Amino acid sequence: MFAYYLDLAIRSLRRNPALTALMVVAIGFGVAASMITYSVFRAVSGNPIPDKSAQLFTPQIDSWGPQQNLQGEPPQALNYVDAMALMHAQVAKRQTLLYPVQLSLMPGGSRSLPLKAEGYAVYGDFFPMFEVPFQYGSGWSAAQDENRAPVIVLSEEFNRKLFGDASSIGREINLDGHDYRIVGVTRHWDPVPRFYSLFGSSGFEEPADFYLPFTRALDLQIDTAGNNSCRQAIAMHGWNDWLRSDCVWITPWVELDDATDVARYRNFLQGYSADQQRAGRFGWPPNVRLRDVTQWMAYMHVVPPESRVSLMVSLGFFLICLVNTVGLLLAKFMRKSGEIGVRRALGASRREIYVQFLIEAGTVGLAGGLLGLLLTAVGVSGVGLLFRPEIARLAHVDLSLVALTLAVAVAATVIAAFYPSWRAAHVQPAWHLRSN
């Protein structure tokens, strides 16, 4: 029966090629526009660490006070004093501080010129906390943090650039005149958006080249390559003044397993701030936040507004294409009232008429989906024209997008066909037979 209906559908569609083409093109464009913008949206709005996003938190402490803070919200990073206090308190199961650094790999071997390298200064807990996968070796220990050890972890890509794919564990590299011993090489690891370092960054940069101990970076007075935001009018002169200032530049992360731990940590933050107030360092009551990964990304507005607007407008566009399809299908089906009357009179049930027309609509949807797939592929390859390069690089066509495109096209068209088919199924056979 299905084959017969399909045959009928194709015959019917071929009778009005212009109308059929219009429906297919409308569905195709509508689904393609939606899928292209969705492919970008899903990349920028996805959960970068799904299995742990509810256990990772970034504490915020209001060190600026109600006059200077962000309309009641604490600053988006910590100053050095508060960061170190949190780190030393060790209240969470795991914790790290981090800031982005930019260094130069000194010339050596076949390279006559230095090479730019970007990475992060982190604590050893960073690697297990964020589930960084390793190709060779591992991260470093708490003792090495304590000893300000000159060790380093390279990314797979950076290791390949320097050493081919071989293990470089135990070798030394020289960054800006200082030697570091390589203790680990990560596997490709690029959580998008880069939730852990959003202060002064969009979250969509190129993957990091290396990770080195926070304590070592401070000893060497390596400046942050990220944001540094200050409030008070103090005369600051040099590195140590800066560390004592109210300038915020350090992002803290803690791992907390359950609600009890979270409550405990929140109490700790509250208590720490209250202590600072008592000590006269803060002239205001505690104002702290403890946001998990998803909350943090939402608060930091990681999803670019243009990506959201584009998706919304594209979905609106698709909706119009569907309304268009409903109208055209209605016209098409009603034109066959006579034919339906005859079929009904010969014993076809309403259900059969229904199924026949839905199959016809499904065929249109499938054709539209195939066209949409083609247009999506073209669109995604040209997505660099529409979005910033760092975001465009994230859009890609994969199996799930292909399946989604086809499924959405067929499902939407079939849903759009419900009303026209219902009208068709309710054609009064007698009336049409008579008028013929």
Added chain:
Amino acid sequence: MQIQPILAALRHHKAGTVLIALQIALTLAIVCNALFIIHQRLSHLSEPTGIDEANVFVIGSQWAGRQTEPQIDAQIQADLVALRQLPAVRDAAPANSYPLRGGGWDNFVMMKPDQVQKTTDAAVYLSDTHLLDTLGLKLIAGRNFRPDEIEPMGMRDSKAPPVAIVTKALADKLYPDGSALGKSFYTMSTTPTTIIGIVERLQRQEVDSWSRDFAYQAMLWPRRLDMSFGTYYIVRAKPGELATAMREAPKALLAQSRMRVIDPKDGVLSFAEIRHRAYDSDRGTAILMGIICAVLLVITGAGIIGLTSFWVGQRRKQIGIRRALGATRHDILRYFQTENLLIAGAGVVLGAVFAVGLNLWMMRQLAMDRMPLLYVLAGVVVLLLLGQGAVFAPARRASRVSPVEATRSV
């Protein structure tokens, strides 16, 4: 032309009528919001920076190896001498940042030393006496820095300089009566800074929405910033020699010292490229909205043609009867045109409501601006014209129906 019979006929095509009207309404809502977005994005695209964009380029030089601040300062001065000596170069200046870079130093500005809340924000550019000529800025009051006012400054020094040059936008914000020259302000410092010069226009480093309230508010400090990781050199080529200068300048720097990284990808950027990068998401959004608008109008137009053709086909007999009873071809044409006008009219009224609603929603959800009603009006005109244009072909076909059709049974 009588409206009554048309309305009566439409009552028999309720679903089709509603669908066309709905499609027109939704199209109007999307098209005028999209046009508004396009216009907004494009208007930013053409905002001037106030600098000689055709001849300016920027080199980012990252230092390799740790150097002390005095060493870095000496290197910067030597680099500048080398750059300024190049035959294709008109002038060069050191800088912590440059307009449209996408981010950089921004300071609060206060009028009194003990003021807690800021008066406003300003971008901070640190450079020497050559910056005005290098960027091609127009000094409209006061003077340029003197060489003796230029001092080196460390990365973590926060002392504001005693003198500064400000943009007219900042001067007007601080002293709306136009008396800024010679007056002073406080910028995150307990010591005052005196305005010694005012430049007509200089754009900030970033053009994001957060800084829109502070657009064109910038100040120039007579300081060479010795950043530990690197510096920027802004270079102005002689007219017509941009390409040569862009080729020669990095070579001259590498000849000075090889212990630096000039990124092969974006180490040397012409200002055209900088502008392109700064506005790429604006441009991209405008292109996408443009494509969607165009395709949408085509599809809606085609949809109207399709449905009207169907109606014409359905009513051939009635048209024949009317023709036989004396209606002219013109009457039939007018009939379908009026019918479309009625449907489209209902559609655009509904669409205007949708359009404003969508805009309000986007204002809340996506921090968009309020859309002027002019866009809705323009959209209404466009859609009514589209409807009339689309209906013309099927209506003409209807008008050619012969009166003989009245006698045929289907």
